[in-house]
Every structure is written in structure tokens, then in C-alpha cells.
Amino acid sequence: MAVHNCNYHITAVHKQFSAADTLTSGQCFRWSKFDGRLCGTAFGRYVEIEQDDDGLTIYGADADDYESVWRNYLDMDRDYEAISRIVTGIEPRLADSAQYAAGVHILAQEPWEALCSFVISQNNNIPRIRGIISRLCLNYGEPAANAESARDKADGYAFPTPQALSDVSEETFKEIGCGYRASYLTEVSRRVAHGDIDFEYIKKAPIDEARKILLSLKGVGPKVAECALLYGFGRLECFPVDVWIRRALETEFTGGTALIGSQYAGVAQQYIFEYIRRHPEKFVKNK
DNA sequence: GCCCAGGGTGTTT
DNA sequence: AAACACCATGGG
Numbered sequence: 454m455a456v457h458n459c460n461y462h463i464t465a466v467h468k469q470f471s472a473a474d475t476l477t478s479g480q481c482f483r484w485s486k487f488d489g490r491l492c493g494t495a496f497g498r499y500v501e502i503e504q505d506d507d508g509l510t511i512y513g514a515d516a517d518d519y520e521s522v523w524r525n526y527l528d529m530d531r532d533y534e535a536i537s538r539i540v541t542g543i544e545p546r547l548a549d550s551a552q553y554a555a556g557v558h559i560l561a562q563e564p565w566e567a568l569c570s571f572v573i574s575q576n577n578n579i580p581r582i583r584g585i586i587s588r589l590c591l592n593y594g595e596p597a598a599n600a601e602s603a604r605d606k607a608d609g610y611a612f613p614t615p616q617a618l619s620d621v622s623e624e625t626f627k628e629i630g631c632g633y634r635a636s637y638l639t640e641v642s643r644r645v646a647h648g649d650i651d652f653e654y655i656k657k658a659p660i661d662e663a664r665k666i667l668l669s670l671k672g673v674g675p676k677v678a679e680c681a682l683l684y685g686f687g688r689l690e691c692f693p694v695d696v697w698i699r700r701a702l703e704t705e706f707t708g709g710t711a712l713i714g715s716q717y718a719g720v721a722q723q724y725i726f727e728y729i730r731r732h733p734e735k736f737v738k739n740k
Numbered sequence: 741g742c743c744c745a746g747g748g749t750g751t752t753t
Numbered sequence: 754a755a756a757c758a759c760c761a762t763g764g765g
Contacts, residue, residue, distance in 0.1 A: 479746060571746075578745040580764055632761030637748085674748045695746035726746080 459515035461523075464508045469533060471556025472504045478557050478727060480684045482570055482583045483590070483612070487604045494590075496522045496563065499599040499609045513599040528558040533720070540721040544708045547721060554727035559720055560684060564652045565645065566612040567685025568667070571677045572637050581630070586612075588629045593617045618642035637672025644670060656686045663688065683719040692718040697729045700736045 476484040476491045484493035490501040490512070500513040500523070511523055524530065537551045574582050591606065593613035603609030619642040626635035644650060650670070655663045663686065667678040679693035692713050694702070702709045706725060712718045729736050 574745090575747040576745060576760080577747085577762080578764060581745080581762070584763085627761085630762065632763095633759090634748095634761085672748070676747060680746070693746070696744090697746070 461511045461514040474556045494597040499597040550724040550728035554724040564685040568681040571680040615645040619646035689719045
């Protein structure tokens with residue numbers, strides 16, 4: 454089924470960017486692949502993104518949508534080649550990873566979606582995280598613009614607002630499959646819905662203060678806070694360490710800790726994550 | 741059937 | 754501060 458509305462086409466000014474690599478890189482959980490297109494919803498709009506040698510086509514978006522939403526969401530204006538040189542200068546062994554991940558951008562996701570998604574992510578695997586979030590969106594999200602075009606129905610629903618989730622009982626979160634994270638979700642959504650967390654301030658606050666605010670939420674620890682800050686609040690200096698990154702820092706990237714605290718540490722982290730994803734055999738499970 | 745996952749909390753050393 | 758048990762669930 455064709456996506457109605459306009460189809461916005463961007464010519465190939467961004468030779469490095471890969472929509473597929475970016476949207477399937479583990480920083481977001483809401484994009485599905487159908488017939489080579491990345492299909493999903495952000496900021497209340499469902500689109501399908503296609504990329505070939507001529508550039509990017511965003512089905513379901515017009516020029517205004519691109520300027521007001523997708524350009525920023527996909528972080529199209531940042532010079533990732535320059536960042537790649539900077540982080541490789543700090544840790545030369547990143548050269549390989551930066552090569553594999555040259556097309557990956559750090560998405561500018563909605564703060565609440567990033568925070569909530571990574572609360573769900575703890576001690577969990579990506580396919581199951583996707584399933585839980587999909588059910589949350591289908592049950593408690595609003596239909597997006599173009600929702601009727603979605604191939605997977607849940608892809609056409611917006612991420613539920615904190616207000617919508619604050620009305621959901623802990624028991625219901627468990628029925629959806631959240632497991633022991635259910636109590637964290639009720640707690641976090643109630644506090645955010647109540648206005649306790651100032652998202653705009655977190656975007657520009659001194660980084661340790663931003664961390665402190667997020668860490669005050671029960672269910673948000675260091676790793677979840679770093680992910681929320683990096684993917685939802687535009688704080689590229691944040692460096693999430695999950696079990697995979699930890700193994701990488703203990704084996705092939707022992708010098709990687711030098712990145713922590715640098716301006717683009719989060720981008721370097723994403724490069725390492727992409728490298729691990731492409732060489733899983735090199736990072737043997739050894740917990 | 742088993743092991744593990746983009747970990748955090750609470751408790752014990 | 755560092756180590757440890759415990760947490761629910763289902764994908765692989």
C-alpha cells in the first residue's frame with residue numbers, strides 16, 4: 454500500500470549517512486524494515502524512508518515536515534566526518550569501527566520516548582524491548598499522521614505520552630510483558646506527568662546536574678541515564694556502557710576509556726556498538 | 741531446557 | 754566502595 458501525502462526527496466548531499474544503519478543501530482526501537490524501507494513514527498508522524506544512490510526519499514513527508522522534523526531527528530546537519538577524525542585521534546583503534554559505522558548518526562529522539570524506552574531496556578534484549586514498546590504504543594499511543602499507511606499497525610502509533618502512561622496500572626504493564634520494570638514505569642511516568650522533570654533544562658544543564666536529575670528517578674541508573682541523555686537530550690558527550698561495550702573496553706578497546714568525558718564520546722560509543730554488532734563472535738559472552 | 745539480554749535496587753561485606 | 758543476590762520475561 455502506498456503512503457499517501459507527499460513524498461519528500463533529498464538529493465545526495467549526504468554521501469556518508471545511512472538511514473538503515475542509523476535506524477537499526479540499537480539507539481531506537483520503533484523502526485521496521487519492509488521492502489528495503491525503514492517504516493516508523495516520530496513526533497507523531499508515520500513515514501517510510503528509502504535510500505538509494507540518488508539520496509533519501511521520505512514517503513509521507515513534505516518539505517515543511519523535513520525542515521521541521523526529519524532534518525533534526527536524523528541529525529543531517531552535523532559533520533560526522535569531522536567527529537570521526539576527532540574520536541579516532543583520541544583512540545586510534547577506533548579507525549575500524551568508525552569505518553563500519555560511517556553512516557550512523559545519533560538520532561535526536563523525543564526525550565520522553567528515549568527515557569522511557571531505555572528504562573524498559575534494562576537487562577533485556579533488543580527484540581523483546583521492541584515488542585514491549587510496540588504494545589505500549591498500540592495500546593496507549595495516539596494514531597500518527599499517515600497511520601493508516603503503516604504496514605505493521607503499531608508502527609503507525611505515536612509513543613504514549615507520560616500522561617497516558619501514568620494512568621496505566623502496574624499490573625497492566627506486567628500483562629504487556631514489562632516484567633519487574635513495571636513498577637519503574639509507573640513511577641517514572643507519574644513523576645514526569647506531574648512535571649517533576651524539566652526536560653528543557655536537562656538539555657542545557659551542566660552535564661553532571663542533568664545526570665543527577667535523571668538518576669533521581671527510581672529505575673534509572675547510570676546506563677539508562679547516559680542513553681536518555683545521548684539519544685533524547687542531544688548530549689553527545691554521554692557514554693553509555695552496556696555489557697557489550699564493557700566487554701569491548703576490556704578487550705579490543707582498552708584505550709577507549711580515554712574517550713569518556715570528551716565532547717563526542719557518545720558518537721564513539723555508537724561506533725564501537727556498531728562494530729560489535731557486526732563482529733559478535735569477537736565479543737564472547739563471558740559474564 | 742538453558743543462557744542471556746543496550747541494568748538497577750537493595751543488602752551485605 | 755565494592756561485591757552480591759535478586760529481579761521477570763522470552764529470544765536464540
